[in-house]
Amino acid sequence: MKWEVKNNRLMQEFDFKNQTELATFILEIAKRADALDHHPDMTITKCSHLKIELFTHTENKVSDLDFNMSEIINSIYVGFKNNS
Numbered sequence: 001m002k003w004e005v006k007n008n009r010l011m012q013e014f015d016f017k018n019q020t021e022l023a024t025f026i027l028e029i030a031k032r033a034d035a036l037d038h039h040p041d042m043t044i045t046k047c048s049h050l051k052i053e054l055f056t057h058t059e060n061k062v063s064d065l066d067f068n069m070s071e072i073i074n075s076i077y078v079g080f081k082n083n084s
Helices: 019-037 066-084
Strands: 004-006 009-013 041-045 050-052
Touching: 009 066, 019 041, 019 050, 019 066, 050 066
Parallel strands: none
Antiparallel strands: 004 009, 009 050, 041 050
16 A cells, blocks of 8 residues: 655555444554554544554654554555455
8 A cells, every 4th residue: 555745744545344444443553553652643534534644743754664654554454454
């Protein structure tokens, strides 16, 4: 899944079947984000659409941390979709 840089943020959008599926995905991201102490900004719309933005505030830019986190999120999404 390819992320794009927009407005100095690394961004990606995801769609889910329902809110429960979306919440389960977010929980998996939150576990990894807490372990790395690097947290994405997430916006939910229409109860099943998720927009994720990554940005390293301490460096005031998109950094390697953000690209690493995007890869982690992609792997969660692939595993998640394969099991749903």
